[in-house]
Amino acid sequence: MSEVIVVTSGKGGVGKTTTSANVGTGLAEMGKSVVLIDADIGLRNLDVVMGLENRIVYNLVDVIEGNCRLKQALIKDKRHAGLFLMPAAQTRDKNCITPGQMVKLIDSLRDQFDYIILDCPAGIEQGFQNAIAGADHAIVVTTPEVSAIRDADRIIGLLEANEIKKVDLVLNRLRQDLVRRGEMMTVDDVLDILGLPLLGVVPDDENVVIATNQGEPLVGKSSDAGQAFFNICKRLEGKEVPFKDFGKSSTIWSRFSGLFKKSLQEERA
Amino acid sequence: MSIFSVFKRKTSSQIAKDRLKILLISDRVNCSPEMMELIKNDIAQVISKYMKIDASTMEIQISKTGSLAGNGKKMPVLYANIPILDLRN
Numbered sequence: 001m002s003e004v005i006v007v008t009s010g011k012g013g014v015g016k017t018t019t020s021a022n023v024g025t026g027l028a029e030m031g032k033s034v035v036l037i038d039a040d041i042g043l044r045n046l047d048v049v050m051g052l053e054n055r056i057v058y059n060l061v062d063v064i065e066g067n068c069r070l071k072q073a074l075i076k077d078k079r080h081a082g083l084f085l086m087p088a089a090q091t092r093d094k095n096c097i098t099p100g101q102m103v104k105l106i107d108s109l110r111d112q113f114d115y116i117i118l119d120c121p122a123g124i125e126q127g128f129q130n131a132i133a134g135a136d137h138a139i140v141v142t143t144p145e146v147s148a149i150r151d152a153d154r155i156i157g158l159l160e161a162n163e164i165k166k167v168d169l170v171l172n173r174l175r176q177d178l179v180r181r182g183e184m185m186t187v188d189d190v191l192d193i194l195g196l197p198l199l200g201v202v203p204d205d206e207n208v209v210i211a212t213n214q215g216e217p218l219v220g221k222s223s224d225a226g227q228a229f230f231n232i233c234k235r236l237e238g239k240e241v242p243f244k245d246f247g248k249s250s251t252i253w254s255r256f257s258g259l260f261k262k263s264l265q266e267e268r269a
Numbered sequence: 270m271s272i273f274s275v276f277k278r279k280t281s282s283q284i285a286k287d288r289l290k291i292l293l294i295s296d297r298v299n300c301s302p303e304m305m306e307l308i309k310n311d312i313a314q315v316i317s318k319y320m321k322i323d324a325s326t327m328e329i330q331i332s333k334t335g336s337l338a339g340n341g342k343k344m345p346v347l348y349a350n351i352p353i354l355d356l357r358n
Contacts (some may be wrong), residue, residue: 064326146285146292153293182280189286 004106004116004233006039006135012122014143015172015217018208018227021140022121023050024234026219028083032114035084037106039094039131040121044088048055051078051215052085061089064101072107084113088245096136106134106156115236124158139164143173144185166262168199170232175204187246195265200232203244209249223231294331298345305329312349321355 007020017040024036038046041061047053057074063086063225077083089096109116122130124263132138141151152169159167171190178184187201211218219229231241279287295302315322328350 018321061324146289149289150292150296154296179282185282185285189282191287193286 002110002113002116003137004016004110004118004135005137005139006118006120006132006164007139008120008128008131008155009122009141009148010124010155011142011148015141015170015202016122016150017045017049017254018141018212019141019170019172019202019232020117022048022219022226022229023219023232023236024075024083024115024117025050025080025217026230027115027117027236028077028080029220030233031229032237033082033112034115034117035113036108037086037116037118038088039102039118039127041088041127041130042090044090045077046119047085047087049212050085051218052087053215054085059089061092061096064097064105064255068106091230094121094130097130100130101197102130103134124154130154130160132162133166135164137168138164139168139170140194141170141172142178142190142194142198144171144190148186149190149193150259156194156196167196168201169196170202171192171198172202172211173204174201176246181245187243197237198243200228201243202228202232203247205257214245220242271311298331300331305331308347313351316351320353322356323352323354327351348355 005023006024007016009016020036024034028034028100036050037060038044039060040046044059046055053077055075058068060073062068063070063073073086074084074085077085082256105211106228116134118131118135121127135221140152140155140159142148156167169191171187174187179186188197191198203224205223207221207223210219217229218226219233220226228244234241284331295305309327309329310324312329313322313327317324326351330348333344
């Protein structure tokens with residue numbers, strides 16, 4: 001029986017697609033069979049992040065409308081034998097499918113894959129409802145910013161209302177240097193506010209930009225973000241991986257001395 | 270800048286946290302600022318029947334510091350700060 005995971009966030013641009021691509025690739029690297037479904041109809045991007053944009057013939061809407069067989073819309077990954085992508089339609093809009101159709105589609109994939117991962121569109125409208133309809137488990141991605149956390153909180157409420165019981169948090173794009181200076185919320189601050197179990201913390205890492213440029217997920221590579229995404233995959237597989245210390249808000253002394261320096265600088269200015 | 274303001278200064282992460290806490294309470298209870306204004310006016314009207322109050326400076330807000338509810342989470346409470354001008358009717 002497969003596990004159906006939806007990757008969602010509410011706010012756009014916090015790293016849903018990057019997380020979907022890396023978690024899917026990481027699980028495939030661990031020998032699991034995985035299908036990534038791009039549920040962002042009209043604004044598909046998972047194909048680009050995976051580097052598979054040139055191989056698309058059929059898409060999710062074609063399958064639902066019966067224009068092709070299920071197998072024809074599944075694109076095999078370049079590097080991993082057990083990894084497939086089902087792209088979204090680019091020239092249609094979110095209202096052309098219903099949550100019921102998504103549930104049916106997912107059910108037809110369940111016996112072939114260990115993991116079905118859905119990349120949810122931003123927002124809370126029809127596209128979101130479609131993406132979460134067949135999910136057993138949700139990963140909420142957020143960044144340590146007021147706007148992203150506010151939207152994540154709203155999404156968590158909607159997931160609860162839709163009876164998705166298992167909801168985990170991925171905190172993306174954390175900057176340790178800012179956390180240490182007290183200019184970015186800590187992991188504990190965010191957990192305290194959102195009250196979700198933590199699945200992973202991904203540090204802000206330029207290698208993510210480079211990997212996206214190349215269309216090659218960086219999970220498992222030696223970079224900080226690559227390791228963080230791989231740890232998320234291990235935790236999904238039930239392994240206990242300790243969390244790295246991502247910088248507590250600084251000690252009282254360093255905070256005071258830091259502020260003192262800052263005020264001196266301001267006085268000079 | 271005096272030495273005192275150095276110690277009083279909040280970090281921006283603390284400011285973000287404080288703002289979020291207040292923001293999420295009103296988001297979660299689904300209570301718009303307009304509705305808060307209506308509640309405030311109604312409370313002012315009722316209290317005014319019994320004592321003279323300063324409705325122009327009164328404040329109400331929903332905060333999360335209430336007692337524990339059944340599910341272990343803190344229940345939100347409605348705080349009202351109503352200046353009384355004259356206790357006699």
